[in-house]
Every structure is written in C-alpha cells, then in structure tokens.
Amino acid sequence: MDYTRRRFLQTSLGALAAAAATGLWPVPGQAAAEHRVELVAQAAKISLGEGPEFEAMAYNGQTPGPVIRVREGQSLNISLKNRLLRPTTIHWHGLPVPNPMDGVPGVTQAAVPPGESFTYRFRARPAGTYFYHSHQGYQLDQGLYGALIVEPARPVGGWDREEVLLLADWVVADGAGLAHVPRRPAMGGMMGRGSAGPGGPLAEPYYQGYAVNGRLYPHGSPLKVKKGDKVRLRLINASSSTTYDLCLAGHRLTVLALDGQDVTPRAFDVVRLAMGERVDVEFVADNPGAWLLQANDSGQGESGLAVAVLYQGAEDRAPVRPDFHPGLSLATYWDLAAARPVAHPAGPPQRWYRQVLSGGMHSPYWSINGRLYPNSERLAVTPGDKVRLSYLNRSMMPHPMHLHGHFFRIVNFALPPERWLVKDTAIVEPMRRLDVEFIADNPGDWFHHCHHLYHMGAGMANLVTYTGA
Numbered sequence: 513m514d515y516t517r518r519r520f521l522q523t524s525l526g527a528l529a530a531a532a533a534t535g536l537w538p539v540p541g542q543a544a545a546e547h548r549v550e551l552v553a554q555a556a557k558i559s560l561g562e563g564p565e566f567e568a569m570a571y572n573g574q575t576p577g578p579v580i581r582v583r584e585g586q587s588l589n590i591s592l593k594n595r596l597l598r599p600t601t602i603h604w605h606g607l608p609v610p611n612p613m614d615g616v617p618g619v620t621q622a623a624v625p626p627g628e629s630f631t632y633r634f635r636a637r638p639a640g641t642y643f644y645h646s647h648q649g650y651q652l653d654q655g656l657y658g659a660l661i662v663e664p665a666r667p668v669g670g671w672d673r674e675e676v677l678l679l680a681d682w683v684v685a686d687g688a689g690l691a692h693v694p695r696r697p698a699m700g701g702m703m704g705r706g707s708a709g710p711g712g713p714l715a716e717p718y719y720q721g722y723a724v725n726g727r728l729y730p731h732g733s734p735l736k737v738k739k740g741d742k743v744r745l746r747l748i749n750a751s752s753s754t755t756y757d758l759c760l761a762g763h764r765l766t767v768l769a770l771d772g773q774d775v776t777p778r779a780f781d782v783v784r785l786a787m788g789e790r791v792d793v794e795f796v797a798d799n800p801g802a803w804l805l806q807a808n809d810s811g812q813g814e815s816g817l818a819v820a821v822l823y824q825g826a827e828d829r830a831p832v833r834p835d836f837h838p839g840l841s842l843a844t845y846w847d848l849a850a851a852r853p854v855a856h857p858a859g860p861p862q863r864w865y866r867q868v869l870s871g872g873m874h875s876p877y878w879s880i881n882g883r884l885y886p887n888s889e890r891l892a893v894t895p896g897d898k899v900r901l902s903y904l905n906r907s908m909m910p911h912p913m914h915l916h917g918h919f920f921r922i923v924n925f926a927l928p929p930e931r932w933l934v935k936d937t938a939i940v941e942p943m944r945r946l947d948v949e950f951i952a953d954n955p956g957d958w959f960h961h962c963h964h965l966y967h968m969g970a971g972m973a974n975l976v977t978y979t980g981a
C-alpha cells in the first residue's frame with residue numbers, strides 16, 4: 513500500500529472513530545457506509561465453454577451475475593437497471609429482507625418495466641450463503657442469478673481457500689429455457705406435457721448442460737490444492753429443476769451449513785442439494801491426486817456437472833470420477849442439527865396449515881391443497897405466531913418448498929426444538945410428509961412456493977399473509 517493511501521485510511525478511520533464516539537455514525541464493527549452495487553439486466557450472448565453461443569439473460573453481461581460479498585449488518589444499496597425487453601425484479605433468496613424489498617412481482621412490488629430502474633435497500637443479515645435471482649416468469653432459467661455472500665460480523669478463519677460454486681441447468685439455445693425448446697414428456701412418457709396451450713404453464717425443458725459458475729466441465733476452473741489445505745465450498749443450487757447429489761472422489765465432505773445457517777459439522781460421502789438450497793462444505797486435501805467433484809441429477813442419473821480438484825503435481829492427470837454406489841452415506845436433514853441452540857418457543861403452534869402437494873402425471877398443473885396460484889389460499893398469520901406447515905407430498909416428484917422473508921425450523925422429534933435445522937428451503941420427498949415451523953416476525957405478504965421453477969409457474973404457490981394482532 514502506498515503512503516498516500518495508508519495516510520488516507522488512517523485519517524478516515526480516525527474520523528470514523530471520532531464520529532462514532534459522538535454517536536453520529538454507526539459504532540465500529542458495524543458497517544458505516546452502504547455497499548452499492550449496480551446490476552444491469554440485459555440480454556447477452558453466452559458461451560458455456562463448448563457448444564454454440566446462445567442468447568441468455570445476464571447481469572452486467574455475465575451469468576452468473578457478479579458475486580455480491582458483504583459483512584453481516586452492512587447496508588446494501590442495489591440498483592437494478594432493466595435493459596431487457598420484458599419486466600424484471602430481483603429476489604434475495606433466503607435473506608429475511610423487509611417485505612417491499614423482496615422482489616416478487618405482483619406481491620411485493622410492480623415488476624420493473626423495460627428501460628426503468630429500481631433500488632433495493634436492506635441490511636445483510638444474518639451471515640450465510642445466499643443468492644439473488646429474478647422472480648419474473650422463467651428468467652431464473654435464462655441466466656438471471658448470482659451469489660450473495662454475507663460474511664460473519666466477526667471474521668471466522670481456518671480455511672486455506674474458499675470457493676463459491678453456483679450450479680445451474682442449461683438449455684443451449686437462444687432464449688435459454690423458453691417455450692420453443694423440447695420439453696420433457698409426462699411421467700412414463702405417454703403424453704407430452706408441453707405447455708397447457710397458449711398462456712398455460714410450461715413444463716421443464718430437456719436440459720443440455722449442467723454448469724458450475726457458467727462453465728461446462730471440463731471448461732471451468734479446476735480447484736487447485738496442495739496437500740494439507742482445508743477448503744471451504746459454498747455450493748448454491750441456482751438450477752430451475754434439477755436436484756443434485758454431490759460427491760468428491762477420494763474425499764468426504766463435511767457439512768458446515770445448510771441454507772447459510774451453521775450446523776454441527778459432520779462428514780458424509782454424498783450431499784444432496786435441491787433448487788434454492790445452499791450447502792457449505794469443507795474437505796481436507798489429504799489424498800493427493802486428481803479427483804472429480806461430481807453431481808448426479810438425483811432423479812435422472814449422471815448429469816455431467818463436475819469440477820476437477822487437482823493437487824500440486826497432478827495437474828495433468830485425468831481426474832478420477834466418484835463411484836456412486838449404494839453404500840455411500842447421504843446427508844439428510846435427520847443427520848444434522850443447528851450448530852448452536854437457536855430459541856424456538858415451546859408449546860403447540862398458534863396456526864397449523866396442512867399443505868397437500870400434488871400434480872404431474874397427466875396434468876400440466878401443480879397445486880397446493882388442490883388450488884393454483886394466484887387462486888390459491890392465503891395462510892393467515894398474526895405477528896408473534898408460531899406457525900406449523902405440514903407438507904404432504906402426494907406426487908411422484910420431490911418439491912423443494914421455499915418460504916420468503918423467514919427462516920423455518922425442520923420439525924425433528926429426535927432433537928430439542930432449539931437444535932432443529934434453520935432453513936428457508938426444504939425438500940419434501942415423493943409420497944412423504946415434512947413439517948416445518950416458523951415464527952411470524954416479518955410482516956407483509958410473503959410468497960411461499962415450490963422452487964422447481966416450472967412447478968411454481970404451474971400453480972404450486974400461495975401467500976403467507978399477516979393480519980392484525
């Protein structure tokens with residue numbers, strides 16, 4: 513650092529301390545200034561490393577968009593400029609922001625028209641791994657997403673390196689993910705679901721590639737390690753309709769956090785990650801060689817999504833693929849607990865809603881309690897309520913259910929409630945039940961939906977609505 517810059521920093525830190533002492537500025541340790549970001553949503557020609565260039569949607573010309581990294585408690589000021597031909601918004605997935613900042617068109621704001629701007633302002637807390645994405649139409653599937661990392665207020669170290677890995681499913685054609693690409697047929701392949709006709713919902717496309725940070729394997733950056741390194745990976749599933757089972761050949765993955773919230777660390781062979789979920793894992797580089805961190809599509813077998821992990825001296829070797837055999841240990845919600853006790857009131861919930869998830873087969877629609885958004889029910893809550901949602905999945909597909917504006921706890925009778933997992937997205941497996949509870953502590957109308965983008969678009973959503981006390 514040159515003298516001038518050091519001098520400037522000393523002077524401004526001195527001024528900051530003086531201002532804090534007089535109470536005019538935030539106390540040191542809290543962020544003083546807003547962290548400003550400009551995100552321009554715009555069509556862009558994209559290459560995933562191989563195959564044709566195609567037109568997708570991007571933030572600042574890139575997909576994923578820029579990594580936004582801030583300190584816990586810092587104020588964010590994010591200016592969205594819409595240079596698309598369609599309206600757009602940004603949702604801050606997992607962060608309990610004030611309702612008007614949540615970015616759901618028609619619920620928390622009017623979508624930003626082409627040529628116009630909108631400024632999102634909120635405090636980044638709590639610490640964790642999050643992401644941002646458009647909540648308009650199918651734009652998430654066309655490339656409008658990026659990582660949002662909130663560092664703890666007090667830095668936590670211990671890793672030799674950290675990587676943010678965004679996982680995404682892609683259609684390699686102009687308009688990525690739009691109506692004119694081939695669609696998966698219905699279960700059993702008897703009737704093409706296609707769309708339900710003009711104006712109806714779309715079914716998910718056949719994906720042609722699975723990318724990490726916008727690159728298909730082997731065109732992405734390998735993770736280069738040396739023996740003894742401790743590596744932290746922040747894995748974010750920004751896919752629209754793919755759940756991954758991740759495995760690193762030659763190593764186990766220790767789960768550190770789910771949806772950005774710390775868990776008691778525990779090592780597994782395979783980590784499952786549904787759309788909208790995040791998992792922080794670490795591994796110790798104790799097995800020199802060239803290895804592949806690979807994700808299988810948990811419904812379809814091999815996805816081709818992979819990242820090479822190359823030790824010093826093994827950079828030129830062909831990476832060893834993991835063997836997904838049935839004896840591997842899979843991390844499930846029932847194997848993990850909150851790292852620290854997080855208060856959760858005892859006693860029965862004040863509100864208890866049953867949420868029957870159904871659809872698929874020979875229908876293009878996906879419903880909650882037989883109803884389709886926007887004609888779905890409203891889940892009324894009063895500030896301070898403990899609210900239970902009992903999901904009953906009566907379909908043959910998993911549904912990663914996501915609640916905006918709140919964290920929920922995964923009800924687990926094997927643990928005391930203060931150790932229940934803190935999450936914002938939870939997979940409800942086919943033909944299974946899953947219960948979650950949340951405290952109604954963030955007033956507004958909040959979107960609650962399946963994070964399978966094409967299920968959401970086909971009706972699988974409703975609103976949590978606050979009413980007076």
Ligand SMILES: [Cu+2]
Pocket residue numbers: 878910911912962963964967968972
């Ligand atoms: Cu779903």
